[in-house]
Amino acid sequence: MFTLPLPRPVLDAEPTGGAGAFGALPEWDFSALYAGEDDPKLQDDLAQLDTDTAGFAADYEGKLATLPASALAQSILRYEAMDVVMGRVMSFAGLRYYQNTTDAARSKFMADMQNKITELSARLVFYTLELNRIEDATLDAALAADETLARYKPWIDRVRAAKPYQLSDEMEKFLHDKSVVGTAAWNRLFDETMAGLTFTVDGEELPLEATLTLLSDTDRSKREAATHALIAVFRGHLPLFARITNTLAKEKEIEDRWRGLPTPQAGRHLANHVEPEVVEALRNAVVAAYPRLSHRYYALKAKWMGLERMQVWDRNAPLPDSDDRKIGWDDARDMVMQAYAGFDPRMADLAEPFFTEGWIDAPAKAGKAPGAFAHPTVTDAHPFVMLNYLGKQRDVMTLAHELGHGVHQRLAASQGELLSSTPLTLAETASVFGEMLTFRRLLDQAPDQKARKVLLAGKVEDMINTVVRQIAFYDFECKLHAARAEGELTPDQINDIWMSVQAESLGPVFDFVDGYETFWTYIPHFIHSPFYVYAYAFGDGLVNALYARYEEAPEGFQDKYFDMLRAGGSKHHKELLAPFGLDASDPAFWDKGLSLIESMIDELEAMDS
Template identity: 70%
Template sequence: MFQLPFPVRDSNATNGNKDLGDLPEWDLSDLYTAPDAPELATDLDWLETECASFAADYEGRLAGLDAAELLTCVQRNEAINTRAGRIMSYAGLRYYQQTTDADRAKFLSDLQEKITNFTTPLVFFTLELNRVEDDRLAAHFSANADLARYKPVFDRIRAMKPYQLSDELEKFLHDLGVVGDAWEKLFDETIAGLEFNVDGDELGIEGTLNLLTDPDRAKREAAARELARVFDENVKTFARVHNTQTKEKEVIDRWRDMPSAQTGRHLSNDVEPEVVEALRNAVTAAYPKLSHRYYELKRKWLGLDRMQVWDRNAPLPLEEPRTIAWDDAREMVMTAYEGFDPRMAEIATPFFDRGWIDAGVKPGKAPGAFAHPTVTEVHPYVMLNYLGKPRDVMTLAHELGHGVHQVLAADQGEMLSHTPLTLAETASVFGEMLTFRRMLDNATSQSQRKVLLAGKVEDMINTVIRQIAFYDFECKLHDARRGGELTPEDIGALWMSVQGESLGPAFDFMDGYENFWCYIPHFIHSPFYVYAYAFGDGLVNALYAVYEENPDGFQDKYFDMLRAGGSKHHKELLAPFGLDASDPKFWDKGLGMISGLIDELEAME
């Protein structure tokens, strides 16, 4: 089904595409040529028929299949997933280009309902698979190497076995999924439709968030206060969406007897709770030597007695405002990719040349950035809101890294290509690191180097510190919701409880900042997604340290890791590099890289 990864950055674009060159737009015809394309109608008909046929052929029989029959069953299921994924990718990507268009929203909703109805009879597949005895399944794997390839998928499915409900309840929850999707769409459409007025300029949320990076402090303050005003006007709607989504999750988790609200995410990420807890503890313990220390430096650079929230992403006084045209951004990123390995640039080139990127800011377009893999028989698509800031170049490097990863993993097939979120950020953050290091090497002055270092530290703080603070907020939100309905003030208090702790004593917080949880899409679309960013950044920092220490043969091992997709556990993937994420000291290695960059900035004082 269609699900998007969402961006880590909370400000990365402006309104208008002036002086940026020819920004690419998506060509979705590799999926379908039009909403009324005959191929789409044919695929829908095939999907309806094949789902019914699959259920008729296999329901109640899975435990009795031999290895060859089970392989055929799995391959038919994979073909169904591929066709459904292709349809929903087309509808979803088309919708995200213009979320305020009623026809596109209806098209997406209608297809989601159809496919939910078609696939409801297939719910038995995972339920019956979990009833097959371990010994019998092991014998099947021994007897059939092609079936054994799918063992990682079986393992992830069977990890849900303790939390499985009756067949009837599972089908009911499958059908009910479209209701949760409706709340997500309400959130998306509300966010996309918000209007802001800053000093007489009518802006959407992207343009207004972008002003938080403006060199003019008065402009930043005006934007922050306008964000607070509009969020306050809409906070009841956002509170209703958050209350409903967290309550729905609480009910489902309670029926499944899950030990915590985070359990489902940990299972889908194929990561142990203690590993996530070690990450969380390492990051929160590092707040003083990372974010607190950096923002104290920034306070001095800005010449302020106290920082306000609108100063968090302010450019440095010595930073010269510049707009980077699209072709220049492409050259920067592709040179960095080429310098690491020509194969990386070769894989990335079609994204620019074949309509696989939608870059410009347009009315109604979804905010932020993402890379969506679609299905393995097609190719990924990247969405940006590009307006020429240095951070937008890093966003391009980030999302293009996802795209490269998704292309390499596609050979695993539909069921094995999807990487758990914790590892899905590896190539994206690594792409950013390559681009940053290339730009740093090309710096022509101490001030340029300082600006680049500070920008990278801020990105890392946004990726690690801020996302773990988001994770703590979500943990508190879901825990509090179990005690009853939460008012906007309740949610705001939870939000503020993590902000001061993570940002540090340099900050004051304006009235209205307590509602800035409203616009973060992760909380609605993918509860507890956010720790994956911190996981990915820590992982890449450790990987990059290995690369710098011993570059010989690193590229081949790196490409092998990306090609593995979701076919291996993080322990297997990191072992060739001598790394182990289950070791608490692993996270200190990654956090040490951030601390080292801050050391370098302090030494420049």
């Protein structure tokens, strides 16, 4: 079932608020989905779904295990067709809501559509449950007998991976129906609360994203003032955010316990189609590298800034030699498109319609969801990219990142709705690779050593935010869910868990202002999708290793790369990485990716010697 997309990693200073004169910024054209809320096609689709879901249940419920192979294949095709329509409805409602989360009419429409789709899809809950009850030998014989059915084996395997943890049909239907007043309702409360917050900085009322942007301002006093403004508001809402967090964590613990899932993280690993030991190897490699990466880099940055101690508002501060010029939209487009075309013209061709056909929503506006994302919608439409463009170099990298997702989603669409969706661990591959291409092009064009240093430092900071910060976030969630299993957590207890991972990951050069312990409150990943965050570190480490392969042996790399993206979710990460001679289950794999970050810090240190 459709869920609202999540933005890329949340940073304390992600520049996604406010507005500026950056040229004509594009906005979404929803015509590939629906013309509007009153589009007759929308009502026709809902009516057809009502008929189709009822017919599907009548034809198959209680009968799946006895179907011949060809009929079982036909059932999957019918199931997939309904999934497309439900995805189209919820993509339209959800994306419009994200354009303005404070618009009551859009919020109501999204909630109404979510209720309707939940009601209709409840008729289909039986399907995967019955699929899992088919005996292995019976299913194997059916897969061998029908080519269409065999094509869907990767999807069937993912469904059956949850077999040991599924509940009775009645219980599964109950949980499905209850979701709209459970998890989904708490998510909406969080989103709408965040969108409505304002922060007073030097007498000016600002929304969340504009305030976060000030944490990367060149003026240190502005960064400090913004930090204190954030603290004041986060503290004022701390009981609410603690209640949301406690409730969702407890709800998850109850469901996990009923399902028999061994750990709070296990459901995420199953969804990501990744082995727990692979994630643990990633986590351990990154934590072991903290002193060589974040601790060392931030000590170096303190030196550049002439500081003996760093405050939290200095973490994402621009370097003294940084170019603070605003980059117009057309220039940003050219930077990214030239980098893509330099790798392979096919990549630029796939990205072009995002700029020309209304597939990007770029302006930062009041009420708009924070951050940035690329949402694939459905395979017979096209992806939509959301930005909050403010003309900074990091915004250019965000554009490169989200376009990478968009290219990946376009290529994978050929797999069809059930096989196109890439597990989160690999879903960040194309996005981070797109960033790397853009960064390398800018680095090659750097006019002098000073410009090269600024670019390198910016990339190191982004990689630390993507790898070190996200693994620290993952550890925070692991500790929080373990503690919540023992009882209700007070706001102070959650604050203490947050600070335990912050001090460890950022290093000894930092002082932490009183109130920074509340900064966990605004991060949507913890609310919307527990344990999502390690996917960013997974993707970054994977791309670092992948890019190293590209530099070592560029011949034929592009074709293998496009084949990997085109596969979508039809193959396991081992199969996808094998053509490149890479294996994410090898602990040494992660050290290879981390060594790239380390080598960049080495180069920065050498510039100062």
